Amino acid sequence: MERIRVTAGIIINNDKVLITRRAPNENFAGGWEFPGGKIEADETPEECLARELKEELNITVSVEGFCTEVPYDYDDISIDLIAYYCTIVDGEIQMSVHDKYKWVKIEDLLNYDLLPADVPIAKRVVKEKGS
Template structure:
């Protein structure tokens, strides 16, 4: 089981979403920025590190959402989502196909990795 932390980064009533590169697993699927937890690293430390590595932002973590366990045909993961904001940094796309700021009501218009779908549903419920 792979443990992955992901950031739902809010700014000006929008959410940052990332499209996986064509060379990654789940090519061109949309996801929230984040990545795999390393040994002796908390999920929060993992998230802060991964967001910095992927999109060059320093974030503040505000709230966790429910974890999601998902089994793809060739791997399984537990996804730990956190609602975050930007502390500092200039947004840079360092590894994704593209990154976009979108209105939360438009999230389901994108082709998401399946593990992210329950996270979007819970996030939208918390924002009503």
């Protein structure tokens, strides 16, 4: 089975974190996730994350630091999901591969139907950044 490397952005504003929901026509439709995407051959995870957040949400971010890495095997794909804390430095959120976004309280993060690979990241964020 193919193994790909993907990134996820943990964008925190005060006591809330940004999550996005996959649109109906996308893989894993309806699942909530931390936004990000697939690392291309010629880029670092940090470069990938900045590019993907610009493409998917029309925001420019500063990648602040590593959060965690989660290996996960879905039915048809295996991923290494690499999460980084980010700060929005420019832009207004406009979605392309998502149909909703929410700023949720960090302590409420695990109440959402997160994609399975995103759950360990959410647990880390609650532990590290929750009240």
